[in-house]
Amino acid sequence: MDCDNEKYKNLWHIFVNIEAIEGYNFNDLIDTSDCDTTVSKYIGAWTNILVKADTINEAIEIIPLGLKEKNFKVIFIERAVNLQSMADENDVDEEELEEADWLLSTSYRFKIVDRLYPYIADEE
Numbered sequence: 001m002d003c004d005n006e007k008y009k010n011l012w013h014i015f016v017n018i019e020a021i022e023g024y025n026f027n028d029l030i031d032t033s034d035c036d037t038t039v040s041k042y043i044g045a046w047t048n049i050l051v052k053a054d055t056i057n058e059a060i061e062i063i064p065l066g067l068k069e070k071n072f073k074v075i076f077i078e079r080a081v082n083l084q085s086m087a088d089e090n091d092v093d094e095e096e097l098e099e100a101d102w103l104l105s106t107s108y109r110f111k112i113v114d115r116l117y118p119y120i121a122d123e124e
Contacts, residue, residue, distance in 0.1 A: 011083035011100050012051045012059035013092070013113075016067075017075040019044035024071045030116055044075060045116040050100055052109045056080055066110030
């Protein structure tokens with residue numbers, strides 16, 4: 001990919017485990033219309049988030065704030081990678097770069113990209 005100009009150096013690709021904040025039902029917060037089967041027991045999801053920030057520390061601070069606006073909370077951050085590094089290594093697809101371009105063109109600092117990967121509680 002032609003990303004030598006460091007266009008994406010202030011964007012961070014963060015893979016996060018999320019759940020609904022107290023008082024909200026996770027299933028009410030997500031669109032399940034694309035799911036093969038209807039599951040009303042989802043308790044959380046893994047998701048990819050793009051964050052506009054100068055440093056990784058700043059990006060990690062923004063994540064819970066952006067999620068709270070959508071009534072989600074962070075359970076675990078699996079990884080955080082600079083999007084420019086991913087682009088330089090051809091480790092990002094064009095669709096995500098299009099979403100990154102959109103984010104860069106706005107005043108927003110946060111965008112859930114791709115899709116959610118929901119999960120249900122372990123049944124014992």
